[in-house]
Amino acid sequence: MTLLPLIFDGVLGFTLLWLAWQLLGSPDLFRAIVLFIAFGLLMALIWVRLDAPDVALAEAAIGAGLTGALLLAALARLGPPSETASLDNQGDRASVAEGGGLPFRRWLVALHLVLACGLGYAVMSLPSAAPGLSDAVANSLALSGVSNPVTAVLLNFRAYDTLLEMGVLLLALLAVWSLGSTPDAPPDDQPVGGVLALLARLLTPLLLLVAGYLLWVGGRAPGGAFQAGSVLGAAGVLLVLAGWRLGRRFAQLPLRIMLVAGLVLFMAVGLFVMLVGGDFLTYPHASAGGLILLIEAAATLSIGMILAALFLGIRPDSRADQ
Amino acid sequence: MTFFLFFALVGIGLFTLGLYAVIVHPHLLRKILAVNVMGSGVFLLLVALAKRSDSVDPVPHAMVITGIVVAISATALAVILMLRVKGETGRVKLPETPQE
Amino acid sequence: MAIDEVVSILLLLAGAVFFFAGTLGLLRFPDIYTRLHALTKADNVGLGLMVAGLALQAESAAAVGKLMVIWLLVLLAGGSVAHLVAAAARRRGIVPWKR
Numbered sequence: 191m192t193l194l195p196l197i198f199d200g201v202l203g204f205t206l207l208w209l210a211w212q213l214l215g216s217p218d219l220f221r222a223i224v225l226f227i228a229f230g231l232l233m234a235l236i237w238v239r240l241d242a243p244d245v246a247l248a249e250a251a252i253g254a255g256l257t258g259a260l261l262l263a264a265l266a267r268l269g270p271p272s273e274t275a276s277l278d279n280q281g282d283r284a285s286v287a288e289g290g291g292l293p294f295r296r297w298l299v300a301l302h303l304v305l306a307c308g309l310g311y312a313v314m315s316l317p318s319a320a321p322g323l324s325d326a327v328a329n330s331l332a333l334s335g336v337s338n339p340v341t342a343v344l345l346n347f348r349a350y351d352t353l354l355e356m357g358v359l360l361l362a363l364l365a366v367w368s369l370g371s372t373p374d375a376p377p378d379d380q381p382v383g384g385v386l387a388l389l390a391r392l393l394t395p396l397l398l399l400v401a402g403y404l405l406w407v408g409g410r411a412p413g414g415a416f417q418a419g420s421v422l423g424a425a426g427v428l429l430v431l432a433g434w435r436l437g438r439r440f441a442q443l444p445l446r447i448m449l450v451a452g453l454v455l456f457m458a459v460g461l462f463v464m465l466v467g468g469d470f471l472t473y474p475h476a477s478a479g480g481l482i483l484l485i486e487a488a489a490t491l492s493i494g495m496i497l498a499a500l501f502l503g504i505r506p507d508s509r510a511d512q
Numbered sequence: 513m514t515f516f517l518f519f520a521l522v523g524i525g526l527f528t529l530g531l532y533a534v535i536v537h538p539h540l541l542r543k544i545l546a547v548n549v550m551g552s553g554v555f556l557l558l559v560a561l562a563k564r565s566d567s568v569d570p571v572p573h574a575m576v577i578t579g580i581v582v583a584i585s586a587t588a589l590a591v592i593l594m595l596r597v598k599g600e601t602g603r604v605k606l607p608e609t610p611q612e
Numbered sequence: 613m614a615i616d617e618v619v620s621i622l623l624l625l626a627g628a629v630f631f632f633a634g635t636l637g638l639l640r641f642p643d644i645y646t647r648l649h650a651l652t653k654a655d656n657v658g659l660g661l662m663v664a665g666l667a668l669q670a671e672s673a674a675a676v677g678k679l680m681v682i683w684l685l686v687l688l689a690g691g692s693v694a695h696l697v698a699a700a701a702r703r704r705g706i707v708p709w710k711r
Binding site for chain 2: 316
């Protein structure tokens with residue numbers, strides 16, 4: 191029976207490579223994006239095989255779901271798909287037919303083969319058993335306030351990374367909002383079918399429930415702020431697709447408070463423990479669990495809102511003015 | 513060959529495929545897709561190498577979760593930049609030959 | 613081998629047959645509407661059989677409940693998405709296939 195998982199892994203790995211080849215080579219961009227969504231789902235399966243259920247949850251929600259929706263929306267904004275597809279075709283043919291194109295590509299393929307072989311050799315020559323930091327994490331897990339090691343790393347041992355990442359998300363949203371008002375704003379006035387609205391109404395409360403569950407369970411089982419936040423973001427994307435928009439009253443200050451809440455609360459907790467007498471972001475052991483849950487709750491809200499806002503791509507209040 | 517090494521090699525394959533596609537394809541949306549594939553390859557390598565011993569190393573897992581979230585924000589930014597390029601110049605591809 | 617294990621394996625195999633038929637239909641049927649039909653019908657039944665087969669092996673009632681919720685969600689999403697795809701195809705003026 192040891193052969194069966196081996197075959198399964200082999201099929202997974204080679205299908206993943208084949209999908210990547212297909213999606214990067216197919217002349218039709220719509221097809222490429224759909225293949226990319228399938229690629230993300232396969233990645234989620236591989237994370238489960240590699241004993242990384244936390245990563246699998248994040249990948250299934252973000253890598254397969256949100257990124258796919260984002261790219262499909264971008265493709266729709268680029269114009270009629272048939273036109274872009276044919277343009278893409280012409281471009282590819284032209285670039286191959288061009289005089290200097292083919293030798294250049296041969297050299298490029300050779301270089302990439304050398305690169306792949308070098309990297310492969312480096313990986314194969316690594317020591318086959320290296321515990322890495324797993325012992326260090328396991329030894330101090332009792333002090334972290336949570337029992338899920340990934341959450342402990344994300345929000346306690348390497349909380350700095352997560353804090354800065356919240357900043358990265360906000361920066362990306364700022365840049366998107368600054369650049370977002372393109373001259374040809376998306377027409378996006380398609381009549382929304384009753385089925386989609388019904389689906390959004392049915393699924394949104396359920397997604398909120400799942401997000402809350404993932405947040406709560408993250409301390410001791412796979413889950414946590416990022417997974418919960420991405421589920422929340424998916425709920426937001428569904429609502430946006432069903433034609434729902436933030437009211438003008440909430441699009442100004444309340445929205446912005448929600449967006450920065452995660453980062454601000456994170457920093458506030460970090461500074462607070464400094465006042466109490468520790469270093470920045472080193473929680474006292476007794477209250478670590480509660481502080482982590484507090485930070486995660488705010489981070490979940492912010493991540494969800496930021497992801498939905500990134501999908502919308504335009505400042506919600508600028509839309510309300512129209 | 514143990515199966516985590518196999519997935520590490522698959523990760524390298526994805527990275528190389530993505531890098532090639534980033535260089536070769538002039539269409540900006542396909543470059544965005546290719547960068548995402550490259551990122552997936554790096555994530556796969558990291559998590560596969562974290563499984564080398566019996567006790568799975570949680571630090572790369574945390575890094576990859578952070579990376580996935582950063583990747584989608586970078587993708588959103590790239591998409592907006594692409595739409596802006598389309599709005600300003602009317603084209604979504606980089607020119608094949610350097611313009612004078 | 614206990615009788616419930618045999619029944620479970622038979623249900624899983626039947627589910628796999630339905631998935632196979634659905635995939636075959638997706639690949640071989642002539643137009644978008646018939647393909648959608650094959651995909652959603654066969655996969656929903658296939659997943660139902662899989663869930664029934666797995667429920668027989670589940671450890672607790674809660675696990676059975678989770679499996680059922682998964683099936684209901686897939687039914688809901690699959691049906692809605694099939695409807696949306698078909699409606700979009702009709703709006704684009706794709707005519708259903710006639711022999």
